[in-house]
Amino acid sequence: MLQRREVRGMSDNHSIEGLKEKRNVIRDRVEDAVLSQVSNILFRMQGKVSKKAWEKLLNIAEDLDKDGSFASAINAVRRAFETNHPYIQFLEIVAKKSPACRKKLISNFFLNAVFRGRQKREEFSRNHNTPQPFFFVISPSMKCNLRCLGCYAGNYQRKDRLSYEVIDRIFEDAKTMGIYFVTVSGGEPFFREDILDLFASHNDMYFQVFTNGTLIDSTLAKKISKLGNIAPVISCEGLEEETDYRRGRGTFQRICQAMDNLREAGVIFGFSTVPASYNYSTLLKEEYYQFLVNKGALFGWFFQYIPIGFKPNPALMLTPEQRVTLHDRVKEIRSRYPLFIADFWNDGPYVNGCLAGARTDSGYFHINSNGDIEPCVFAHFAADNILDIYDRGGHLWDALNSDFFKEIRAGQPWNKNHQMPCMVIDNPHCLRNVVKKTHPYPTHEGAESIIQDPVLVNHLNDYSKKLGTILNERDELIQHEEIRAAAAK
Numbered sequence: 001m002l003q004r005r006e007v008r009g010m011s012d013n014h015s016i017e018g019l020k021e022k023r024n025v026i027r028d029r030v031e032d033a034v035l036s037q038v039s040n041i042l043f044r045m046q047g048k049v050s051k052k053a054w055e056k057l058l059n060i061a062e063d064l065d066k067d068g069s070f071a072s073a074i075n076a077v078r079r080a081f082e083t084n085h086p087y088i089q090f091l092e093i094v095a096k097k098s099p100a101c102r103k104k105l106i107s108n109f110f111l112n113a114v115f116r117g118r119q120k121r122e123e124f125s126r127n128h129n130t131p132q133p134f135f136f137v138i139s140p141s142m143k144c145n146l147r148c149l150g151c152y153a154g155n156y157q158r159k160d161r162l163s164y165e166v167i168d169r170i171f172e173d174a175k176t177m178g179i180y181f182v183t184v185s186g187g188e189p190f191f192r193e194d195i196l197d198l199f200a201s202h203n204d205m206y207f208q209v210f211t212n213g214t215l216i217d218s219t220l221a222k223k224i225s226k227l228g229n230i231a232p233v234i235s236c237e238g239l240e241e242e243t244d245y246r247r248g249r250g251t252f253q254r255i256c257q258a259m260d261n262l263r264e265a266g267v268i269f270g271f272s273t274v275p276a277s278y279n280y281s282t283l284l285k286e287e288y289y290q291f292l293v294n295k296g297a298l299f300g301w302f303f304q305y306i307p308i309g310f311k312p313n314p315a316l317m318l319t320p321e322q323r324v325t326l327h328d329r330v331k332e333i334r335s336r337y338p339l340f341i342a343d344f345w346n347d348g349p350y351v352n353g354c355l356a357g358a359r360t361d362s363g364y365f366h367i368n369s370n371g372d373i374e375p376c377v378f379a380h381f382a383a384d385n386i387l388d389i390y391d392r393g394g395h396l397w398d399a400l401n402s403d404f405f406k407e408i409r410a411g412q413p414w415n416k417n418h419q420m421p422c423m424v425i426d427n428p429h430c431l432r433n434v435v436k437k438t439h440p441y442p443t444h445e446g447a448e449s450i451i452q453d454p455v456l457v458n459h460l461n462d463y464s465k466k467l468g469t470i471l472n473e474r475d476e477l478i479q480h481e482e483i484r485a486a487a488a489k
Contacts, residue, residue, distance in 0.1 A: 054081050054088075064115065089338035093298060098266030100228025105268060108206040108229050113180035120178030125360070130397050131409065133358040135181040136174065137366040137377055140167055140195060142187035146212050147310075148235075149246045150276070152378060153187060154310020155444045160369045161387060164194050170367065170386060171202045173396035183208045185377065187369060190215040196223055199230055208233060210272055213258035214251065221261035232269045233301065234258060238282035239291065245278055256295065263296035270299040275326055276316045277305075283326055289333050299340040302330065306378050306425055307459070308450050314459040317425075320467035324474070327419075348421030353413030356423065357405040365400070372443040373399040375408050378424050379431060380447035381440040404438040417471055424450065426467065428460040 058081075061074050080087050094102060113135075121132040142156040162170075174182065182205060189195055189209050199207055206229050213234035216224075224230045237243040240252040262269045271292055275283055282288055292300065304323065307314045318326065327346040334341060348354070351362040356376035358365045366374040372382035383404035386396065399405070411430055413421065420426035423434070432451045442448045450456055 069118070086336060086338040087334075087340065090298065090340075093338060094268065096266070097268055098225040098228065100226055101266055101268050102228075104203075104206060104228035105231075108204060109181060112204055113206055117178045117180045122178075124177050124397075128397060130177070130400050131358045131363065132360040133179065133363040133365060133400070134361060135179060135183060135364050136358075137183040137185050137364060138162075138167070138170065139185045139187055139367070139369045140189060140198075141192050142369045143191045144186060144188040144212070145191070145214060146188075146247050146251065148212075148248075150274070150305055150307075150310060150313060150316050152306060152309040153185070155446050156187075156309075156368060157370060157444065160192075161371050162367075162369055164198065166371070166387065166390065167198055168201060169390065170396055171198070171205060175202075175205070176395075177397055180205045181208070182206075183210065183364075185210045185366075188212055188215065190220065196227065199227055203227070203229055205229060207231070208270075210235070212247065212251070213255040216258035216261055218261045218265070221258075221265040221267060224262070225265040225267045230267075232262060232267065233272045234269065234297075236271045236273055236292070237276075238273070238279040238288055242279040242282050246274075246276075259295040259297065268298055269296070270301070271297045272301045272303065274303050274305050275318050275323070277318065278316070280318060280322050280326065284329050286333070286336075289337055289339060293337050293339050297339060299342070302326075302341060302343045302346075304345050304425070306450075307456055308378060308380060308424075308447070312446075312449065312453075312456065314456060314463075317459075317463065320463060320470050323467065324470055345422055345426070346419055348418035351418075351421075353415070353418045353421040354408075354423060355421075357408030357412070358400045359409055359412060365405070368443060370443065374443060375405060376424070378422075380443045380450075381435055382443050383438065383440045402438075404434070404440045407434050407438050415468075417468070417475075419471055420464070420467060425460055426464050428457070428464055432457075 383402040384399040
């Protein structure tokens with residue numbers, strides 16, 4: 001009798017699990033159908049987007065976002081539409097891009113990387129006890145036809161050790177983890193003759209490619225447009241004087257032609273700028289951002305100059321006052337132009353601080369051309385090499401739980417003020433302590449200077465202290481103004 005009850009109980013459990021599995025399958029199919037419908041709506045859009053269409057898209061997004069993970073982003077889009085924010089023009093601009101570029105932006109980035117990928121990352125994390133980074137950076141080559149002032153990658157070896165087969169395997173491992181968005185850097189990525197073949201082979205992923213732009217002729221632009229899953233990001237240091245000062249005479253005109261080639265081919269592309277002492281005044285001028293919009297850039301990145309890599313020079317860094325002033329200017333530009341600028345350091349509050357060490361959610365890591373797996377593009381230390389991992393039969397995710405990476409994640413956020421997120425320049429003692437405790441190896445000659453050179457150490461100590469003082473004083477002033485405003489009501 002007891003045995004019958006046990007058998008019946010086991011059978012009931014199997015039935016319950018079977019029903020749950022069926023419900024999950026039905027749910028997934030419904031979500032896929034809804035996502036496909038959204039994809040078709042967006043893909044067919046031509047010109048101005050109606051209020052009705054916006055409301056429908058936002059309502060669908062809210063229905064899909066069952067746990068509220070994207071609520072703030074959805075609400076931000078709704079507010080932008082209600083206030084007629086320039087960002088609303090993005091969809092109208094994207095609607096004019098090539099069919100392949102529009103399709104891959106929607107299917108590969110928004111559907112695979114953001115929505116479907118998130119569930120896959122969570123499941124993989126549970127099963128393998130790993131963090132859930134959203135993306136990673138890979139530098140397939142450190143070869144470059146330019147020799148830019150203060151290049152962060154300027155001291156890496158020029159000999160590339162990542163073969164096509166290894167990179168292909170890395171991308172396959174990434175998708176197993178639920179990662180479908182990859183940033184490609186270098187060196188100059190388009191120096192590799194097989195790079196487009198890799199992108200074509202993984203046509204369910206989306207690649208943001210940082211490039212100096214000098215190799216993007218009309219033929220390459222058309223190939224990028226046809227593939228659709230590549231968003232080039234062209235390095236531009238301001239207008240002609242600033243760009244040529246850092247990157248060499250004639251470079252500005254070459255990247256202008258590259259932008260024209262991409263725009264005419266219907267490619268979605270952006271820009272990348274390194275704020276430094278030599279271009280600070282230009283980055284405050286509206287002329288620069290109008291130039292970028294006219295050229296067809298849709299988005300862009302600001303990466304503060306850090307004294308690493310080729311001939312590190314702290315004099316090239318913005319002062320703390322300049323950094324704060326420039327960020328204020330960036331926020332003004334965002335409200336006036338259909339140009340989304342991500343300020344990698346100063347936008348820390350939007351992502352809860354430092355992203356390094358494969359942090360869950362927005363986090364990432366970097367694989368350089370030697371195969372070293374670094375916590376961040378700007379922290380040139382590693383505990384693992386992907387070639388060694390593969391030689392012993394392992395996988396990409398094996399590197400994510402090294403003592404080095406775990407110590408970094410345990411220390412995040414490094415500062416309660418997320419506008420000072422970085423362990424390299426904003427909280428320099430943190431990187432020194434992590435390296436001292438976990439003993440990673442430097443990934444190129446001179447990499448350890450950022451934590452050992454007395455000139456750099458003292459400069460970063462003074463810089464971070466002064467930045468903290470400025471931001472704290474601003475916060476106190478804002479609080480006093482809020483209190484006074486509330487009392488006046």
